[in-house]
Amino acid sequence: xxxxxxxxxxxxxxxxxLCVSVVAKAADAQAIRVGAIFAVTGGxxxxxxxxxxxxxxxxxxxNKEGGINGQKIELIVKDSGGKKENAVSLAKQLIExxxxxxxxxxxxxxxxxxxxxxxxENKTILLSCAAAEDIVNPVASYVFKTPQKxxxxxxxxxxxxxxxxxxxxxxxxxxxGFGMAGGKQLANLANLAGITIAISEAYDTQDTDLTGxxxxxxxxxxxAVVNWSIVPAQSMVAKNMKQIGLDVPLxxxxxYGNIKYVQAGGEAANGTIFPCGRLLIAEQLPDNxxxxxLLVEYKKDYESRYKxxxxxxxxxxxxxxxxxxxxxxxxxxxxxxKVREAIENIKGLVGTAGIFNFTPQDHNxxxxxAFEMLTVxxxxxxxxxx
Amino acid sequence: MNLPQVVQYCFAGITVGSIYAIVAIGFNIIYxxxxxxxxxxxxxxxxxxMLAISFNHFVPLPVAIFLAVVLTTIIGGLVEIVFIRQxxxxxxxxxxxxxxxxxxxxxxxxxxIWDEKVRSLPYFTGTGVSTVxxxxxxxxxxxxxxxxxxxxxxxxxxxxxxxxLTGRAMRACADDRMAARLCGINDRWMVTLSxxxxxxIGALAGCVISPITQTQYDMGASLAIKGFTVAILGGxxxxxxxxxxxxxxxxxxxxxxxxxxxxxxxxVSIVILLLVLxxxxxxxxxxxxxxxMRTL
Numbered sequence: 001x002x003x004x005x006x007x008x009x010x011x012x013x014x015x016x017x018l019c020v021s022v023v024a025k026a027a028d029a030q031a032i033r034v035g036a037i038f039a040v041t042g043g044x045x046x047x048x049x050x051x052x053x054x055x056x057x058x059x060x061x062x063n064k065e066g067g068i069n070g071q072k073i074e075l076i077v078k079d080s081g082g083k084k085e086n087a088v089s090l091a092k093q094l095i096e097x098x099x100x101x102x103x104x105x106x107x108x109x110x111x112x113x114x115x116x117x118x119x120x121e122n123k124t125i126l127l128s129c130a131a132a133e134d135i136v137n138p139v140a141s142y143v144f145k146t147p148q149k150x151x152x153x154x155x156x157x158x159x160x161x162x163x164x165x166x167x168x169x170x171x172x173x174x175x176x177g178f179g180m181a182g183g184k185q186l187a188n189l190a191n192l193a194g195i196t197i198a199i200s201e202a203y204d205t206q207d208t209d210l211t212g213x214x215x216x217x218x219x220x221x222x223x224a225v226v227n228w229s230i231v232p233a234q235s236m237v238a239k240n241m242k243q244i245g246l247d248v249p250l251x252x253x254x255x256y257g258n259i260k261y262v263q264a265g266g267e268a269a270n271g272t273i274f275p276c277g278r279l280l281i282a283e284q285l286p287d288n289x290x291x292x293x294l295l296v297e298y299k300k301d302y303e304s305r306y307k308x309x310x311x312x313x314x315x316x317x318x319x320x321x322x323x324x325x326x327x328x329x330x331x332x333x334x335x336x337x338k339v340r341e342a343i344e345n346i347k348g349l350v351g352t353a354g355i356f357n358f359t360p361q362d363h364n365x366x367x368x369x370a371f372e373m374l375t376v377x378x379x380x381x382x383x384x385x386x
Numbered sequence: 387m388n389l390p391q392v393v394q395y396c397f398a399g400i401t402v403g404s405i406y407a408i409v410a411i412g413f414n415i416i417y418x419x420x421x422x423x424x425x426x427x428x429x430x431x432x433x434x435x436m437l438a439i440s441f442n443h444f445v446p447l448p449v450a451i452f453l454a455v456v457l458t459t460i461i462g463g464l465v466e467i468v469f470i471r472q473x474x475x476x477x478x479x480x481x482x483x484x485x486x487x488x489x490x491x492x493x494x495x496x497x498x499i500w501d502e503k504v505r506s507l508p509y510f511t512g513t514g515v516s517t518v519x520x521x522x523x524x525x526x527x528x529x530x531x532x533x534x535x536x537x538x539x540x541x542x543x544x545x546x547x548x549x550x551l552t553g554r555a556m557r558a559c560a561d562d563r564m565a566a567r568l569c570g571i572n573d574r575w576m577v578t579l580s581x582x583x584x585x586x587i588g589a590l591a592g593c594v595i596s597p598i599t600q601t602q603y604d605m606g607a608s609l610a611i612k613g614f615t616v617a618i619l620g621g622x623x624x625x626x627x628x629x630x631x632x633x634x635x636x637x638x639x640x641x642x643x644x645x646x647x648x649x650x651x652x653x654v655s656i657v658i659l660l661l662v663l664x665x666x667x668x669x670x671x672x673x674x675x676x677x678x679m680r681t682l
Contacts, residue, residue, distance in 0.1 A: 045502030203648050208405050209401045209405070211401055212651075219391055239514040244398075
C-alpha cells in the first residue's frame with residue numbers, strides 16, 4: 001500500500017515537473033530571440049570583446065525597462081574567434097536551431113561577407129558591425145550594417161589632405177578583408193580628389209615589424225602615409241615611421257578608434273590623423289550636438305560597468321541593437337519581413353556612429369557627416385582642426 | 387637605390403631576422419635533449435612577456451624581466467613533469483602532438499588571465515621614436531638589444547652543450563636515451579631541465595622583442611612558425627646556426643620586399659625552406675652525418 005502510494009506520488013511529481021518545464025518553455029517563447037556572432041577571442045578580439053559586452057549590457061537594460069512592446073529580448077551570443085568558417089556554422093545554427101529574429105554582428109568584414117547570402121536566403125535580418133562597403137553594396141534586402149562607410153572615411157581623409165596641400169601619398173594596408181576593402185576605396189577615390197597614390201602595399205597581419213615596407217614607401221618621396229588595418233600593426237606603423245625617419249603625416253582608418261592603440265604606440269602616435277565617430281570625444285562635443293547625450297551615457301555606463309575604456313566597436317553593436325529595437329517597435333510585430341521593412345524606413349535615429357536614415361537602397365543610413373576627423377595630442381584623442 | 391636606402395633595407399631585415407633568430411634558439415634546446423620539437427615554444431615567449439608586463443607595474447623593468455624568466459622557467463618544468471613525463475610510450479610523434487596541445491592550453495589560459503588586448507614592455511633604451519643612425523639609415527636601439535641578448539644566449543649555450551657534463555648528458559639523451567640511461571644519466575631530469583632552460587630563454591626572448599612586436603595572447607603560434615623555420619634552415623640543434631639563418635632569412639625577405647610586392651616575401655621564405663629540406667635536410671650549417679644519425 002505504502003509502495004503504491006509512493007509510486008503515485010512519484011508519477012505526480014514527474015507530471016508536475018513536465019508541466020513546469022512546458023510552462024517555462026512557453027514563457028521563453030514569448031521572448032524575442034536575437035542572435036549575436038562576435039569575435040570575442042582570436043585576432044579580432046579587440047572588436048568582438050567590447051561588442052559582446054555592449055550587447056549584453058544594452059539587452060539587460062532594455063529588459064529591465066520592460067522589454068519591447070512588453071516582450072523581453074533573449075540574446076544568444078556566439079564566439080566566432082574571428083574565423084569565417086565558424087561564422088558560417090554559427091549563423092546556420094542560430095537560424096535553424098535557435099530560430100532567431102535577427103543576427104547582430106559579425107565583427108569583421110570577411111565573416112560578414114561569408115554569411116551575407118545565408119541570412120538573405122533564410123530571410124533572417126543581419127545587422128553587421130563590420131565596416132566594408134561590400135556588405136551593403138549591392139544591397140541585400142535583409143542585410144544592414146552600422147559602422148560608417150569606408151568610402152566616406154576615405155573622402156574625409158582626402159578632404160583633410162587637400163586642405164593641407166598633400167598631393168602624393170603612400171598607402172599600406174593589412175592583407176585581410178578590412179585592409180583590402182580600404183585599399184580599394186583609396187584607389188578608387190584618389191583620382192577624383194586629385195591625389196596620386198605613389199605606392200600601395202599590403203603586408204601580412206602577422207608581421208612583427210613594418211620598417212621594411214615603410215622603407216619602400218619612403219623611397220617614393222610621399223607627402224603622407226595612409227595605413228588601413230587593425231591591431232597590432234596600427235600602433236607599430238607610427239613607431240616604425242619615426243624610427244626610419246619618415247617624417248610625414250600619418251593617416252589611419254576609422255579602425256584606429258581605441259585609446260589603447262595610442263597607448264601602445266607611445267609618443268610616436270602623437271599627430272596621427274584619422275576619421276572616427278564621435279564616441280571617443282563625446283565630452284568635447286558642444287552641448288547642442290544631437291548625439292552628445294546618448295554618447296556620454298553609453299560611455300559612462302560601459303566604463304563604470306566593465307572598468308575599461310569605451311571603443312567605437314562596442315558602439316557598432318549598440319547601434320545594431322538600437323536599430324533592431326526601433327524596427328520591432330515601429331513594426332509592432334516580430335515578423336521578420338515586417339521588421340525588415342520597418343528598419344528600411346527608419347529616419348533620424350540617433351546612434352553612437354551617427355544619425356541613421358535608412359532607405360531601401362541605403363542599408364547603412366549614415367552620411368559623411370557621421371565622421372569627425374580626430375587627431376592624437378599628448379596621448380589623447382582631440383578633434384582635428386585645420 | 388642609394389646607399390642609405392640599401393642600408394635601411396638591411397636594417398629592416400636585421401630587425402625581423404633578429405626576432406626570428408631569438409625565437410629559434412629555444413627550439414634547439416629541447417631538440418638537443420629530446421629530439422622533439424616543442425610547438426609550445428611560442429607560448430613560452432608570450433607568457434614570459436606577459437608576466438614581465440604585469441610585474442613591471444610594481445617593480446623596475448630589469449627586476450620584472452628577471453622574475454618573469456624565473457617564473458616561466460618553473461612553468462616550463464611543471465609542463466614537462468605534468469604532461470611529457472606521464473607519457474608511457476614516448477615516441478617523437480606522440481610528444482610533438484602533446485606539445486601542440488600544451489600550446490593551445492597555454493594560449494587559452496593566457497586569454498583568461500590577461501584578456502585579448504595588445505600590450506608591450508617599454509623600450510629598454512630610449513622610447514619608441516629614438517633611433518641609432520648608421521650610414522644615413524636608422525635602426526631602433528631595441529634591435530641592438532635583441533641581437534645582443536641573442537649573442538649572449540648563444541655564447542652561453544654553445545659551450546654549455548659542448549663542454550659541461552650536464553650539457554653533454556642532455557645531448558646523450560637525445561642521441562640514444564637507453565644508452566644514456568645505462569651510462570648513469572638521469573634522463574628524466576635532463577628532459578625536465580631542457581624544458582626549463584628553453585622556457586626561461588623563451589621568456590627572455592619574449593621580453594626583449596616585446597617593445598618591437600608588442601604582445602598579444604595568440605601571437606605565440608605565428609612567432610613559433612617562423613622560429614621553427616629558421617631553426618630547420620640553420621640545422622636543428624645548433625643555436626649559432628639558428629642566429630645566422632634568422633638574420634639571413636630576414637635580409638632575404640627585406641631584399642624581396644624592396645624589389646617585388648610585399649606579399650611575395652612569405653612565399654620566398656617558404657620556397658627557401660623547401661629547397662633546403664630537399665637538398666640539405668640537415669640545414670644550411672648542419673653536418674650531414676649528424677642528421678643521418680639522428681634519423682636512425
